[in-house]
Amino acid sequence: MKSWPYPRVAAHRGGGTLAPENTLAGLRTGASFGHTMVEFDAKLSADNVVFLLHDDTVERTSNGYGAAAHMRYAELAALDAGSWRDARFAGEPMPTLAQVAAFCRESGLAANVEIKPCAGRDAETGRIVGAETARLWAEDTKADIAPLLSSFSYAALEAARESAPDLPRGLLFERVPADWRAQTAALGCLSLHASHRHLDEALVERIKSAGLFILAYTVNDLDRARQLVRWGVDTICTDRIDLIGPRALDD
């Protein structure tokens, strides 16, 4: 019988909407609310450094412009990825996965590393993020919860399986497709991750009956979060880390 060691609540992009997403300030904010699990998005710079960013381009969440896949990490690290959220986060950089791993390990935070390849870089991003995650968390003597790899990209998760076969995997969907069983089985997934908007009780039941755990994103309403847990969802990922606290969904 497989087990699910992860908490019921994960802070989306580190600190949800209370801090700049995918930054160390975001992770610190999540931890400051007592959260014990964080989700974040990892991709490759032009020189193959694994760093945190959601979009393919940097303009929404920094003071820079252009495609991240064409920028070296030194250029990305010089950008201000904090001010767009609030002036008090001015100068906050896009961190490397190594910095994030160190913070998670020091703080005892469980991690959901979402592999978010830039267009056309699915397999190499999956391969490198998988290997880096395995290497960075392997050094952890305190961690008893392995980082959970996930991706919307089948090719990325397949490559991560090759480079980090021992790490747990979750395939991400917005709307769960008809062939979810075949896809998750082929990738040897521990979990299926889906938008809560397209989940219903019967679908949750079918997924759980197949032996998969479920992470639902992005749930910002406490009543909805409780309903999903009642149906059998194992972890919810939230932007409202203040409304849905770390213990809010405990039995």
Ligand code: G3P
């Ligand atoms: O991993 C759950 C969630 O983060 C997926 O959507 O777009 O916020 O990365 P997105």
Ligand code: MG
């Ligand atoms: Mg994500």
